[in-house]
Amino acid sequence: MWTSGVTKGRLRAQVGLSVMVVLFINGSTGLVCYTAVESLDLGCLLQWDCPHASPNTTYTVQTKTQGDPWQDVAWCVWVSSHSCDISQVFSNFELYNMIRLGVHLSPISTVWIKPRKFDYSDFTFSPPSVSVSLNDDLLLVKVQFPCAANRRCSMQRCCPITEMIDPWTTVTVYNTLNHSEHQTRTVWTQEVVSYVDFSGLSPGQSYCAVANFSFPTFSMAASPKSAPQCVETVSKSGLLPVLCLGIGLTSLLLVTLLTVFLKKTRRPAPATENQAKPPVSIQDQVSLLPLSLVPLDPCDIHVELDDDHISTESSSSLPSNQDQASTCGELELERGLDSGISIPPVSQSSDETCG
Known part of the structure; x- marks a missing residue:
């Protein structure tokens, strides 16, 4: 009887132990570890807490991308x-990305905690930075994005988040003295840096620009606004001195060019062959004519010497035949001496001809 009682007691103990092990296992699997994900600028840090786990418990993390x-x-x-830190694991944020934690109860026993997704609802971003420049009445805003925490980019340089996503960028420009005057533009950024321009600004006013961005198609995952950057537009009265200075310099240049041009045009033109020559005197005309081309008849010429000037008169003014003959001889003699040609004395026939 005692033997049978001992046997029944051992059996009950084994059954009780088995139930306790089962309960322990069920309890360990039911006491799920608490997990949390922190994501800044597309980084991903998984953290967990298993309050009932042994201090010597070890863990393993697994990830899964849609289709893998x-x-x-x-x-x-x-x-x-x-x-x-699993920031460098994920590269495509448009697909479903999953994370799960494994708790090692023994070298051969691992309990996997329920997976959790990693998506835009976990994203947080740092604010961008902006710079402004003014060209006449056009305000250009340059938006630069924060560096991504994702290790897919080189650790030695800044990798803007726009190398991994194409965010929506919203830029607002407002008047510092009148906030009701403002303009807002939203663009889809597909470049590393985003440029947005604004026109129609009032002269002589101060304008500031701020910007933020959000994950594409999910505006709830948005960054804070950037620090404002301001610029003052030039007033019309301020343009007047600049305009006057420009007009003055232009006028001075034109006057200088005109003066140089007039000086060049007033210089005497070089003598040309077609330029009119001074009139030749009668004496020069006579001396220039060749003797062979001038038929000389002493009866038709009368020469008078008056202060070394030679004049010609009509033969009708001769007083007498004798005087005309002597005059003809003197004329021939003088012409011969002047021209270097010897002329024979007037013959009798000449006298007769004169008569």
């Missing part, structure tokens, strides 16, 4: 820490 199987995060396998 679960994969271990190489630097978060059998770790005793309570966090894992």
